[in-house]
Amino acid sequence: MKKSILSLSMMGAVLALGSSAAFAAPDWSKVPKRDVQVFHAGTASIEWILKKSDHSGRTGLVKGESCVGCHEEKSGLNFDMKKLAGKELEPKGAPKTMNFPVAVQTAYDASNLYVRLTFKAPAGGVDPADKENEVKAAVMFADDKVTLDSSGKPVAGAQVGCWATCHSDARTMPGADEKKTKYTKAGAYELMQWKSAKGAKAVDGSVSDSRKMEGGTAGVQATGENKGGTYTVTFTRKLNGAVTAGKSVPMGIAIHADKATGRFHHVSMGYTLGIGAEGDIKATKQ
Numbered sequence: 001m002k003k004s005i006l007s008l009s010m011m012g013a014v015l016a017l018g019s020s021a022a023f024a025a026p027d028w029s030k031v032p033k034r035d036v037q038v039f040h041a042g043t044a045s046i047e048w049i050l051k052k053s054d055h056s057g058r059t060g061l062v063k064g065e066s067c068v069g070c071h072e073e074k075s076g077l078n079f080d081m082k083k084l085a086g087k088e089l090e091p092k093g094a095p096k097t098m099n100f101p102v103a104v105q106t107a108y109d110a111s112n113l114y115v116r117l118t119f120k121a122p123a124g125g126v127d128p129a130d131k132e133n134e135v136k137a138a139v140m141f142a143d144d145k146v147t148l149d150s151s152g153k154p155v156a157g158a159q160v161g162c163w164a165t166c167h168s169d170a171r172t173m174p175g176a177d178e179k180k181t182k183y184t185k186a187g188a189y190e191l192m193q194w195k196s197a198k199g200a201k202a203v204d205g206s207v208s209d210s211r212k213m214e215g216g217t218a219g220v221q222a223t224g225e226n227k228g229g230t231y232t233v234t235f236t237r238k239l240n241g242a243v244t245a246g247k248s249v250p251m252g253i254a255i256h257a258d259k260a261t262g263r264f265h266h267v268s269m270g271y272t273l274g275i276g277a278e279g280d281i282k283a284t285k286q
């Protein structure tokens with residue numbers, strides 16, 4: 001027993017994927033896949049979303065509808081990609097591939113949540129500024145205090161996914177402060193990220209008054225591999241904080257492909273993750 005744990009952790013060290021592998025990984029062949037489309041959202045920040053003259057969906061949103069409810073169809077997303085890639089919403093230039101699917105699998109046991117993402121990372125980005133990481137993959141979970149609208153009509157994290165953190169004055173938005181990161185006006189998100197650079201540490205962070213890429217208490221571990229352009233990224237994190245059993249937790253995904261940084265990622269809308277509860281995506285009990 002001792003020996004196998006030792007060799008497992010040595011394997012982790014040799015692969016240098018930032019994980020000690022000291023957990024019981026789920027049998028992924030028994031965990032269903034749910035395809036989630038990620039897309040290039042340009043500069044369509046939460047301010048844009050909530051401005052009725054820009055986005056007629058605002059009316060439904062404040063009545064309680066979700067982004068997914070209006071924009072996800074069986075065949076994929078119903079966005080006008082030409083509009084999203086156009087000068088008005090994307091002044092810097094849009095990536096060649098505006099959207100692609102990420103297969104999401106989730107499982108949990110008494111102490112951990114496991115998330116596995118499988119996707120083909122497209123080339124053809126417009127801002128290959130990350131010199132170290134070809135690809136990064138992130139997942140954010142909202143707590144139940146995330147709301148958007150100060151007019152007394154709250155728009156909840158479960159409806160808007162990560163948009164509550166996405167403001168037009170954040171770095172890499174046109175004309176914005178280079179130091180200002182994602183933030184929320186109310187509530188917080190837990191953030192985990194895998195980076196493809198050799199030996200890169202998994203990010204266990206959060207977004208509240210600013211984005212913090214460390215200091216989380218979820219004990220995030222992440223491993224990933226690239227097999228002929230198909231990435232498989234597996235996260236393990238504790239069930240604690242916003243992410244606990246018996247809950248339906250708002251969750252969103254972001255992939256930085258082709259060395260992208262800042263807002264030049266492909267993002268998902270918001271989905272709920274049911275951990276022993278209802279959800280768009282249901283975690284399989286191990």
Ligand code: HEC
Pocket residue numbers: 041044049054055056057058059060061065066067068069070071078079080081083084159160161163269
């Ligand atoms: C009640 C339905 C509804 C909801 C909820 C909704 N939208 Fe929309 N959205 C629309 C409609 C209709 C359009 C196209 C016309 C327009 O721009 O007003 C649109 C347009 C867009 C566009 C521009 C691309 C295009 O196809 O025109 C983006 C980006 C977008 N929505 C994102 C979001 C996001 C992100 C959310 C959640 C925070 C959201 N929407 C919620 C109905 C909705």
